[in-house]
Amino acid sequence: MIPPKFDYHAPKSVAEAVALLEQLGSEAKLLAGGHSLLPMMKLRFAQPEHLIDLNRIPELRGICLDGDTVVIGAMTVENELIASEVLRERVPLLGEAARLIADPQVRNRGTIGGDIAHGDPGNDHPALSLVCDAQFVLQGPNGRRTVDAHGFFLGTYMTQLEESEVMVAIRIPSFATHSGWAYEKLKRKTGDWATAGCAVVLRRSGDVVSHIRIGLTNVAPTALRAEAAEQALLGQPFTDENIARAVAAAIAITDPADDLRGDPEYKTAMAGVMVKRALNTAWARSA
Amino acid sequence: MAKKLISVTVNGKLEERAVEPRTLLIHFLREELNLTGAHIGCETSHCGACTVDVDGVSVKSCTHLAVQCDGAHVTTVEGLANKGVLHAVQEGFYKEHGLQCGFCTPGMLMRASNFLKENPNPSEDEIRMGMSGNLCRCTGYQNIVKAVQYAARKLQEAPAA
Numbered sequence: 001m002i003p004p005k006f007d008y009h010a011p012k013s014v015a016e017a018v019a020l021l022e023q024l025g026s027e028a029k030l031l032a033g034g035h036s037l038l039p040m041m042k043l044r045f046a047q048p049e050h051l052i053d054l055n056r057i058p059e060l061r062g063i064c065l066d067g068d069t070v071v072i073g074a075m076t077v078e079n080e081l082i083a084s085e086v087l088r089e090r091v092p093l094l095g096e097a098a099r100l101i102a103d104p105q106v107r108n109r110g111t112i113g114g115d116i117a118h119g120d121p122g123n124d125h126p127a128l129s130l131v132c133d134a135q136f137v138l139q140g141p142n143g144r145r146t147v148d149a150h151g152f153f154l155g156t157y158m159t160q161l162e163e164s165e166v167m168v169a170i171r172i173p174s175f176a177t178h179s180g181w182a183y184e185k186l187k188r189k190t191g192d193w194a195t196a197g198c199a200v201v202l203r204r205s206g207d208v209v210s211h212i213r214i215g216l217t218n219v220a221p222t223a224l225r226a227e228a229a230e231q232a233l234l235g236q237p238f239t240d241e242n243i244a245r246a247v248a249a250a251i252a253i254t255d256p257a258d259d260l261r262g263d264p265e266y267k268t269a270m271a272g273v274m275v276k277r278a279l280n281t282a283w284a285r286s287a
Numbered sequence: 288m289a290k291k292l293i294s295v296t297v298n299g300k301l302e303e304r305a306v307e308p309r310t311l312l313i314h315f316l317r318e319e320l321n322l323t324g325a326h327i328g329c330e331t332s333h334c335g336a337c338t339v340d341v342d343g344v345s346v347k348s349c350t351h352l353a354v355q356c357d358g359a360h361v362t363t364v365e366g367l368a369n370k371g372v373l374h375a376v377q378e379g380f381y382k383e384h385g386l387q388c389g390f391c392t393p394g395m396l397m398r399a400s401n402f403l404k405e406n407p408n409p410s411e412d413e414i415r416m417g418m419s420g421n422l423c424r425c426t427g428y429q430n431i432v433k434a435v436q437y438a439a440r441k442l443q444e445a446p447a448a
Contacts, residue, residue, distance in 0.1 A: 001330045002309055002310075002311065002314070003309045003311075004309065005307070005308075005309055006308055006309060007289070007308065008291060008308035008352070008354050010354075034350055034351065034352070035332055035350055038311075038350050038351075038352075039331050039332065039350065042330065042331075051308065053352075053355060055355060079344075099416075102420075103335070103419050103420030104345060104398070104402070104416075104417055104418075104419065104420045105332075105335060105338055105345045105346055105347045105398065105420040106332055106347065106350075106420060108344040108345060108346055109346055109347075109350070109351070190419040190420070191333055191419075191420065
């Protein structure tokens with residue numbers, strides 16, 4: 001399979017990429033790691049006339065600290081997330097979850113920004129961004145703006161990223177002390193998308209949950225933040241009864257697609273299992 | 288849709304070609320350079336039969352544009368042996384019978400050689416994780432794991448080989 005014909009552009013700076021997007025309009029697509037876009041082009045689900053390759057823009061790569069906030073360049077690849085000491089110390093969920101994404105070769109190409117900006121509900125970084133209270137830095141013709149992950153995902157392949165904008169960076173506050181975290185992902189095989197996935201970040205204060213975020217992967221047209229489920233545990237003791245209320249609230253908002261990974265009933269049930277496992281793991285780690 | 292001129296060092300040899308932007312690296316290697324070691328399997332970045340090294344990291348060449356390799360160093364399975372002497376992973380797959388039909392083997396060898404640079408002394412679990420982007424329909428993977436273990440031992444004994 002060969003992609004349809006296109007013109008190739010390899011800008012050296014974000015400003016140059018934005019200028020190309022402005023000039024070429026809706027006929028252009030940004031090429032990050034290419035492991036979603038190139039297969040879609042081979043299958044003719046996408047037929048852009050222009051590809052703007054972001055791989056030659058050094059400013060889009062790397063992980064650094066800005067005060068207590070970890071700043072991850074949008075073109076940073078999954079294997080760099082796994083290897084990062086800064087992430088291991090500050091946001092340990094991310095490198096751990098990245099090990100569950102795709103396979104070693106794909107993780108050398110697949111980028112965190114591409115995973116987020118693509119808007120595919122099967123991708124893992126949207127739910128991870130939601131539970132980490134991430135913000136996305138977007139650059140367009142009028143400069144940069146920063147938006148919250150919460151509210152960014154509008155629908156399948158639809159996000160707040162405008163046609164002439166490039167995602168520049170992902171900003172994630174360092175986890176506070178007494179934080180616990182987990183990403184539970186049910187998948188059929190290495191490299192598969194989740195049948196259902198759940199990300200949790202919480203904090204413990206004595207026997208009470210003092211902060212909690214629950215995010216769901218691939219059980220609705222977008223990644224979901226399960227806010228009612230969070231409320232079932234926030235300020236409450238971590239009891240079996242409260243966990244059950246949180247699980248029930250989480251599965252109440254799922255709307256999974258029927259596909260080869262299972263029917264909606266099965267996926268909804270598995271979402272509940274993933275939520276319960278992620279909550280238990282996160283709580284155990286928060287001590 | 289103009290062709291682009293690219294310079295790529297493949298197995299130590301500088302190659303200059305004009306390519307269509309849509310030309311995939313796997314097709315560039317096989318059809319332009321007649322390096323047919325890397326195989327076309329699933330074409331969707333799942334099977335790993337097309338695995339090569341680009342600038343020192345393993346990639347699936349079916350999901351990589353040739354034009355993106357301008358200025359890059361690419362190694363294919365043809366570049367693995369040194370003056371007729373098998374690379375340790377090639378010897379390992381031969382000694383431990385790490386293949387049956389052989390279709391997946393070029394990708395397995397390229398991934399294994401790169402993985403052992405990342406992790407020279409891996410556990411069995413780490414080998415299975417490190418090789419998880421390469422599918423084999425014949426062996427059940429057991430002998431592939433043994434082959435990688437063989438190569439790891441050999442490379443540890445004689446790191447210069």
